[in-house]
Every structure is written in C-alpha cells, then in structure tokens.
Amino acid sequence: KNAPKKLGIGQMATAEQIAGWDIDVRPDGQGAPPGKGSVKQGEEIYMTRCAACHGEFGESAGRWPQLAQGKGTLASNDPVRTVGSYWARLSSLFDYVRRAMPFGDAQALNNDELYAVVAYVLNLNDIVDDKFVLSKETWEQVKMPNANGFYDDDRETTEKAFWNKRPCMDNCRGPVTITGRARAVDVTPEDKGAAAQ
C-alpha cells in the first residue's frame, strides 16, 4: 500500500480510554456489554425513568415519542413508526437507549438496567414475552416484526425519469389550479418579521 506518510500527530488511545466511550452496539450484538435484565426488572425502571414521557404502555405521553403499537399501519395514511411497528433491529434500540435515554440524563443507566428496560420496551411491543431476560446470550432470539421492512436507496432506478435530458420549457401542461393554501392551514408561527408588521 502506498498510503501517504504518517505524520505522527495524536496520542495512542489506551484500552481504558476506549472502553469509556465505546458504547456502540451493532446488529450482530458486537459491542453489547456484559449483563442481563428481565422484562419485570425493566418494567420498574421504565415506570420510574421513562413512562413520564413515553407513556405507561409506550403509547406516548403528551407530545413525547410513542414507543409501542402502530403495527400494521406502515402502508396506511397515518403510519405510526414505533420500535414494534418499524424498527428492524434490536441493536438500534439497545444502542440508542444506551447513549441517549433517559432524555437529559444520558448514559446514567448501568448495563443490567439497560438490558432490563430494553426487554420491557420489547415486551410492550409484544416482541418478547413477560418472562424474557435479555442478555448477549438471548440476543439472537429477538425477532423484530419489521426486520424486512427496509431496502437500500433505489432512486437511481425508480426515479430514473428525473434525469431528463430535455425538460419541457414551453406549454408544458394545461391550466394550473391552486389546490391548497398554507393560509388556510394557518399553522405558521405569527411572523414577528417584516411581512407581519
């Protein structure tokens, strides 16, 4: 390899330094920490640390995100994208809760608490039964309902028509009618700007 010369800038990262920040978990479970947690233990943590925002059943409280239900709605006019209805992998849930939740007190849960609360969220979505204990060992047993719900970006084929050598310039369409108006929807913040004066 004729890689460019190394410049020798930066310090070696120690194993201990890496361990302190290396919190990512990927689909095959690589990166998941030691530990385990049951649905039951998870319920307790969820009720005290999560339910206030996400709702006791993950149905969302107020305007905070919904974590459960929504199955079968993805092709509807009002799809509800939740862990159970939409997420394709357990690792996305574990990795996210580990780094971001509870909102405003990130990385406060220990490993066992993480396994437990994640197990509970899975249970809220009927992905695991009430007895389930989540750990690296039981990782593979978790089957996400929407596991096959995604496919790679295909715009270059399905939207090939947008690569149009000679876009129409004149008489491109019939009469144009207005079919919707933002003012009618009236959700724009009162514009303290120029136009509003």
Place this chain on the structure above:
Amino acid sequence: KNAPKKLGIGQMATAEQIAGWDIDVRPDGQGAPPGKGSVKQGEEIYMTRCAACHGEFGESAGRWPQLAQGKGTLASNDPVRTVGSYWARLSSLFDYVRRAMPFGDAQALNNDELYAVVAYVLNLNDIVDDKFVLSKETWEQVKMPNANGFYDDDRETTEKAFWNKRPCMDNCRGPVTITGRARAVDVTPEDKGAAAQ
C-alpha cells in the same frame, strides 16, 4: 448610444433636494457657496470652535491634528503635513471644513463663518495676510505653497522592477540578520488574547 434600457426606478431629485446635500467644492471653486469672511472674523470663530483641538496657532492641542506650520519639512525625516506645508488646493480645505468640522458638529457653520474660518486657517499658515477676505471673488488669489507638490501614481514605471518574470528561489541573498524587534519598541497593546495568557 446603445446604452442599456433604463428601468425607470428611482425618483427625480428636485433642485431643492440637491441643494441641501450638494456641498462639494472643487479646485476651480465650482460649488463654493455665496458669502464671504475675513481673517479677523475667522479668528473669532476659530478660537471658539476649533482652537481647543487644533491649537490657537494650528500647532495642535494634545493629539488632535496640526493645521499650520511644517513648511519645508516634507523632505525631512519628520515631515509635518499641514494645510500650509502640504495641501495643494484651497478647495480641499474649504470642502473639508464645510462637511466635517467642527468635529462632532458637522455642517453647523454657515457660509460666511466657513469663509472666515478658512481664511483664518490660511492666515495661520501665512498664505493670506491679516486683511484678507475670502469669497468666490478672491478665491483665485489664494496660492497654496505646496501647489506643485503632487504627481500622478507612477508605480508602473518607477517600480517596474517588481514585475519580475523569474523571482529568485534559491540562495537569493547572503546571511540574514535581525536589525529591529517589535518587542524592543514595545508599543503593542497588552494582548488580552491567547498569546498573552
């Protein structure tokens, strides 16, 4: 003329509007307002409205600009550029005082006061005698000492050598010695910036 089409934007300026702003005076006196003022009248205005900063004799008070003296210093190591030693035209003085002085109370003098105080500044520089009355009529009589002290930018000839097709890249000069150091001069404001911490 095939000038581009006019776009018709903007309003016609009325003669009155123009007159309110049209304060420039050019070398031949065009633009000088009606009015007149004597050196004597100018002295009174100068003492009350100018001397505090420019000094009773135009010698500068404190660190305000010097308006008089400095004749014969332009080729010295410490040239003093004043109305008398350096300015080439009466119009530059009249135009400037009319728009900018007294500092902080611009355009407060009326035309007669302008003629008078300008006459006085000329008198401080021995350009006009004590009896002189400045007006459009006497404009031509004023001969600025350094009237021939300027010539148009000649860098393209006198500094032709700087257009150098093959500037030296290697062994361009002998050993280099430091002949002066800013720290020795020590006039740099205490840098509350990074380097000073």
Place this chain on the structure above:
Amino acid sequence: DNPKNQPPNVPEWTRTLGDGVGVRAYGTPSKFEKQVIRRTVPWLTATPESSVSFTPLHELDGIITPNGLCFERHHSGIAEIDPADYRLMIHGMVDKPLIFTLDELKRFPRANRIYFLECAANSGMEWRGAQLNGCQYTHGMVHCVQYTGVPLKTLLNEAGLKSGAKWIMAEGGDAAAMNRSIPLAKALDDCLIAYRMNGEMLRPENGYPARLVVPGWQGNMWIKWLRRLKVGDQPWFTREETSKYTDLMENGKARQFTWVMDAKSIITSPSPQAPAKSKGLTVISGLAWSGRGKVVRVDVALDGGRNWRTARIDGPVYDKACVRFYYEFDWSGEALLLQSRAIDETGYVQPNKDDLRKIRGVNSIYHNNGIQTWHLKPDGEVENVEVG
C-alpha cells in the same frame, strides 16, 4: 420614516459623531435588522432540545449564510464543549487507535471548502400540501458556509485502516451521542473534520469545536461535536438511520441509506415573508443546490409550470454548494404562480411534488425536493400554495 433626516435636510447621523472604533469588539447586525433571526415552529416538536430552528432565507442573498443564522437541528440541545477537554477518538479496525486534541487536529494540513448542508427533513411538512407560509419554514433547514478543516482520509491514514474495513461510525459528544454509519468510500472521498466556518471557529450550535462534513449528503450525518470515529466492516444501523432518516414508501416498505440530497431550489424573494413591494421591474432571487455536484441551470416559471425560462446564476458555482439565481421581470401586478427548478451536472431535473408523490407516496418525511409554488397576488402578498 422621518423627513427631518431626508434630503434636502442634513440627517442627524451626518451632523453628530457615531460610535467609535472598538466599541463593537465583535459586531452584530444593525438594530434595524432585528427581524433577521432564526425562528422555530413550536408545535413541530415536543421540546426545544430536540428540535429545529430555521434559517431566514427570505432575508438573505448571495451564497454565504452568516454564521449566526445557520439553522439548528439538535437532538439533546447544544453540547457546550470546553476546547481544552475536547477529544476525538479513532479506533476499531485500525492499526493504531488514536486520540486527538483540538490543537492536534489543527496541526494537520488544512482544506477550505464551501458546501451546503441540508437536513433531509427540510420541507418535510410540505409533503401533504402547502402547510407553512414562509420559505424560512418550508426550506430553512439549509445553509452554506466555507469550512476549514482536515480531510477525514488524512486522520484515517494516521490510524491506519485494517484490510476489510468498510464502514465508519461517527458519534457526537452531545447528550444523544448521535451516531451515523458512513461508507468508507465516502469517508475517503471528500469528508472533512471541520473546526471553522466562514473563517472563525464553529459556533456552539453548529458543532464547536469540530464537526464532520459529508458533502452533498444528509445534514444528520454531519455529526456535530464529533467525539468518536469507529472503523468497522458493516453498518451500525443506528436509530438515526432506521427509526429516523429512512423514507417510508406508500407500500409500507422503507428506503434506507438515502444519503445523497437531490437537486433542489427555492425562490427566497418574493416569498410569503418577503412580499413584492412594487410593480414594474421585479427581481426573483433564489437559492439552488445539489448533493450530486454542481448546479448547472435553474429555470423559473411565472405560471405554475406551464412555461419555463432559464434564470441567471450569479456568483460562485461550486461542487455541492449553493448557487444564487435571479430572474428579473416586469411585473404588471397580475397574479402569478412563481416556481423554480434546479438542474445539476448529472442532468437531474428537480421534479414537482406530484411526480415525487406518485413514486414515494406522502409518508416519507425526508427528501422532499419538490418544486415550491408561491402565489404572488396583485397586492404583492405571497402565499405558499399547492397546485394541481
């Protein structure tokens, strides 16, 4: 207004001294421009820490966004990082895991590049029809600045990539530790680790002291407050690239890794927040960009897309950067339907919203680069409308 300050009178500011030099050690806009600010749409999110504030595109021109007006899109609020404690860690499938301080990042050879950054959710609210009445809200999650930083490939070379390495995970130092997977090919292409925007250090709300720059790709991937780069051989499928930033099609299946931002444009004036103030010569001004490279042409229509004219691009044209376009016309006061469509160097032509809906449905939230229609009314008022 105050005729005392108009010709023939000598205005107050032409008679008395103003502020001296240095009074404004770090200047701010004129007090007469107080309305030029980022704005939020409160009902859009549950809390401001995970939300968006929009760039006032209707108040700007040229291609450079002033640093103080670059839109914000945070997930846990602004991470206020002390640069002395800032660290960037590179590890995983590397020969030698490394940690860099900010000063060490600044020791590497630098690059200066002008790029647009657009959040993939930009114009998301408009999928279902004309919702928000102002280009600040319909298109304000885009900005364009000059970045200074070190190419990502330079740092990866410093750590040494193991064979088999195919993906990079980039992770932020915010309280969401937001992370995204980036294919190695892109990482080694034009990605930067930038610590400056428009010459000065990044602003806190744009990732101070260092962020990832992923030219032409979703704004969400331009990890702010960058703390960690992990090299791996498969994607992580983080929450941001599975729960979010995936495009749900009508059939209930979702596209993933829809990284590149399609060519897009917006007329910023006249627009709902910048009404036409007079008849006669009227300047249509707008912004265009494409994640696939340079914008090569922008067409404008005054009749809702029946007839198009090519607008004038004025100023710099750069790969994956914004361009400014103008179309001057003599407005006689009749109602018009203003539209712009961008065309990029790959020949991609910005489609109208119905073309997109036919293929994607209305549930994909992201990547709405459909043509925007403004209804210009005889009184100069402008409204965001849907046309059919």
Place this chain on the structure above:
Amino acid sequence: DNPKNQPPNVPEWTRTLGDGVGVRAYGTPSKFEKQVIRRTVPWLTATPESSVSFTPLHELDGIITPNGLCFERHHSGIAEIDPADYRLMIHGMVDKPLIFTLDELKRFPRANRIYFLECAANSGMEWRGAQLNGCQYTHGMVHCVQYTGVPLKTLLNEAGLKSGAKWIMAEGGDAAAMNRSIPLAKALDDCLIAYRMNGEMLRPENGYPARLVVPGWQGNMWIKWLRRLKVGDQPWFTREETSKYTDLMENGKARQFTWVMDAKSIITSPSPQAPAKSKGLTVISGLAWSGRGKVVRVDVALDGGRNWRTARIDGPVYDKACVRFYYEFDWSGEALLLQSRAIDETGYVQPNKDDLRKIRGVNSIYHNNGIQTWHLKPDGEVENVEVG
C-alpha cells in the same frame, strides 16, 4: 483542563441537555472564543471616532472574514442610518438627477462578488521598522466578504451620463461626509453599490445600509453609508486624496491617486499572537491578495528570504479577492525567519521592505506591501522583526 470531561469519562455535555433551538435567535461565537475580537491601538489616534480597529487575522482561516470581525476605519464614528430614511442621490453631469430609496436599490438586477477590502494605511506603522508585535496590528486592516449589490454602472445608466463626464465624487452620510473622486472608467467597470455582506445586510460599522465597492482599490474609496454620487469632468481633490491617501516620497514630492493596492501577503499563523505550540509538522497559514487581479502564487521562506518554496493555495481564487495559502513543514525547533511573498496574474512580485524604501523612502505612510518577517523562536514564540 478538567480530566473528568476527558476519556474514559463521559463528559458533562454528553450527559445533560444543552440549550434548545431558538435560544440563540442570532448566534454568537462560543464563550471559549472570547479572545477573537477586533482590537484597537489606542495611542494611534486622538479619538476612537476617527480611528481604526483591526481584524484578528491570527485567529482566522479560509478566505471569508466573519461580518462581526471586519476591521473598522471611521472618520466620525458609525453613522447609524434608519433604512426608511436612507437616500442615495445621483446628480451633476447627468440627464436626469435621481434619488433612490433602499428598496429601490434592491429592485435593480443584483450581482454577488467576493472581494478583499484593504485600507491603504494597512501596515503603515511598519515603514520605519518592526513596530507592532502581532499580524492583527501589522496587517489587520484587510477583510474579504461576499457582497451583494447593484453595479454602479447600472445606476449611472439610469441617470444617463452627459458627454464629457469623466469623474464621479462619492460621498458618505457620516459626520465627515467623507468623499473621494473616482475615474468614470473604474465606476463603469466593476464598482458596485453593495447593501449585503456575506448574505446579510451590511453591518453598521461597514456602511449599513449601502456602501461603495471599488474592487482592488484603496479601502478609503469604498465610501460607507453612501449618500451621494456626483458626476463631473474633473477630480475634486478632496481632503482624503490630498492631505491623506497621498504618498510622500523621500524628495518631498507626493504621489496622488495611488488607487490600486499592490499584491501583498501575510503569514497569519504562526505569528506573534498565534505562537507555534509544538515541534514536528507545523502548518504555516496565510492570506494573500492583489488589487491588480488574481493571486497566482505565494512563496514562503523559512530563512529570511535566502531560499523560497512555493506554498499551496487552497480554496477559491477570485479576481481581487483574498486567497488562503499553506506551507506545511517539519519544524525541529530551530529558530526561523518566516516570510511570504505573493505573485499576481500581472506578474507583480511582492517586494521586501528595503526595495520599497529605496524607491519611496519611509514617509509615505500608505501602500506598505513589503514582505513581513516573523522570527519563530525555539520556544514557539514569534516576534515581528526587521531584517537586513
């Protein structure tokens, strides 16, 4: 610094929420960048209203100067103009004298151009030798932004020039009503009347709401707070182009109308206010510009000018705009004499100060574009020095 916020620990900012969106409606730099400000040299002038504040070049990179850091050079302080009362008057040798409001200026076709602005007095204090110990002070009267405005020739065409017209006087609305004469050829070439810088409206200290742009020529001619353009057939020889901005030669005669700014460059880092922080790979970063067009090359010397190497220009290169150059070298800690020299498209090579002194003497105050020498010492400190 605070190890509690360094790996392996999870920093405070990665655990708790930061400011939400919109909290900073118009953002300002990080609180950790408080030192990046314009600075003055109090002893330089009698009063701050007629003085200068310098751009902190040592803290910047790329070619764009953030609006809040563009140097100030005022003669009667900042004219704080109400845009509703702003008027621009064009009269004299025209067919039809006109007055424009700001809105009317905005109705003309627009142009976006990136230009440097350098005060002719920049580096003036360094004629007699190394005086000020920092590039902010020796070279900080230069900035570079993108302007949006209307070409001056468009407005002159609107008024209609009378035959015989040869000069334009431009006059500001400040309390010095500062005025300069501009040859008609330049006025009809690339001059602009700009009302925006880096996209937003001009800042008060840079001429809000409109200023003249005279690309490549002395900053003093770029009249701020532009209120009047008078067309004539001879120069006015205003105070600013006779008492000031004329270059007194050794023989006591003075050059006048020395409009164009010669090619110039400055190493902004390392520099006295930006010392070298470590041995090994060291990045020399600098800025170069020329009033005669594009900078095509910048050479760097480490030995006070005995041997030169060509530096790397990185980022945009525009006519009469700044370019950023870099020279990376492996510093082993020995004392060095850093220099840069710019070469522009006309083949002009930035001279050293002695070459200039031999021709002009040391009394010309203006147009000092001599090569700057920084003495880099083993401890990383840098000093402004004169070399012979």
